[in-house]
Amino acid sequence: MKVVRTIKEMHKLRQSELIKTVGFVPTMGYLHEGHTSLMNKAATENDLVVASIFVNPLQFGPNEDYDTYPRDELRDQRIAKENGVDILFLPDATEMYPQRMNVTLSISKRTNVLCGAKRSGHFAGVITVLTKLFNIVQPTTAYFGLKDAQQVAVVDSLIADLNIPVTLIGEATVREADGLAKSSRNVYLSTAERAEATKLYDALLYGLNLFKNGQQPNEHLITSVREFLQDQVSGSIDYVNLLSYPDLEPVTENSEQMILAVAVNFEHARLIDNIIFDNSGTIVNTITF
């Protein structure tokens, strides 16, 4: 009989029996290059690629766009197939939530800033569906886009706290040629808004440049980015913030990585964008947690 005292060794023992590595790309569908880049990366790195498409009602607030969230299942199936997905998990809401949940998950840290500040319950819904999906799919590695960097930070905490046997990879945001971060919600934008939307990324690069030129990572820098953005977009700014990553705490001299993040409410779409960089100002593209 073997006595094991650490979680790491227990995970290692169990992993030694796996015959396949399984890469998992959970999505809400309406697939774009942000998703397919994750699928292709998963296909390169794993024996089996599972993707899921599930618009999770639990993570939408009562006044959010659950009912109108863009869906195109047939197109998505074709795209997934063309991008290395072996198994596409496509449950309906009754399959995932056959009855009111008796067990509820909640999360405190990393959630009361950025998108979490205004979207009460959003991340509780995210960790609930992901805990279920991880148990359903049992992946060895899960791939997320860093466009939703706060979500990735929350998933990192979920995996750590519940000892979920999965490696988390955050992948660089995929952008249009003009810099706009790819997002399923971009289809909501009017032509004028679409033109302005590129300014989110411009503002992030403007902030990074200030930092590289010696500006301290403090309120002044945040205000400068906010002012830059305010001048360029008609939408209302929800937030501009600079925080340590992935802890999402105020930046201190000990912060090794930080995130500069913005959110703008346009008339028909709320857009978010961010860049993560180290304390030399180098952008971080891939993070393995």
Place this chain on the structure above:
Amino acid sequence: MKVVRTIKEMHKLRQSELIKTVGFVPTMGYLHEGHTSLMNKAATENDLVVASIFVNPLQFGPNEDYDTYPRDELRDQRIAKENGVDILFLPDATEMYPQRMNVTLSISKRTNVLCGAKRSGHFAGVITVLTKLFNIVQPTTAYFGLKDAQQVAVVDSLIADLNIPVTLIGEATVREADGLAKSSRNVYLSTAERAEATKLYDALLYGLNLFKNGQQPNEHLITSVREFLQDQVSGSIDYVNLLSYPDLEPVTENSEQMILAVAVNFEHARLIDNIIFDNSGTIVNTITF
């Protein structure tokens, strides 16, 4: 590419790749025949048997016996080894809770009766540690003793809600020759209390007999059992209850299984016991959920 729409099929697909079945017996140690019967059953039914010993601080209330809970690690290791355990997972509290949990789990149904009524937070602690242990050990089947029948009902709900890929088996309570349910806490009893402790099981069988003889499964039956017990023990009765199992709701004519459960506070130990029977009055020994 395969499109999968049900959780059952997804689990089946993933299970087809497993090379080993893993039986898991989570315990708090101080092993007795209640535990070893689970270990031996797991050894018969699986390629690999993992047991864990962890006295989980999260499931003890501030005035409960966490500090004094009986522990004997060397003896436990010998017993586990002799009873078919291949891997014994023996983490310390820092390994399981390196920092304050950011993610918290809670549960509402099946917990506000019996032991849950007075032990606030107990079952939240139980489902938290078991979610962690299931992720750490990744068993295919988990074995629990039905002496903690409410715990088994709670774990059943946890597994269902979070889609944990494990089969749950509840095994018959193991008893001393005189009927006392085996429990690590029996060591706390004085000689006089030990003699009285057999009356818990007597009271359960008395209640079952009333049911078999035509007494309706209602308050009258519960009161009769309570009176029987009150006459026989010096300890104070915490509860006597008859509920549907595993839902732990009031018994109705649709209830297929019910549990008659008692808890008595002796001076140095709180003892619990129960029997589960179907509506013909036949005792249910093993339940596969």
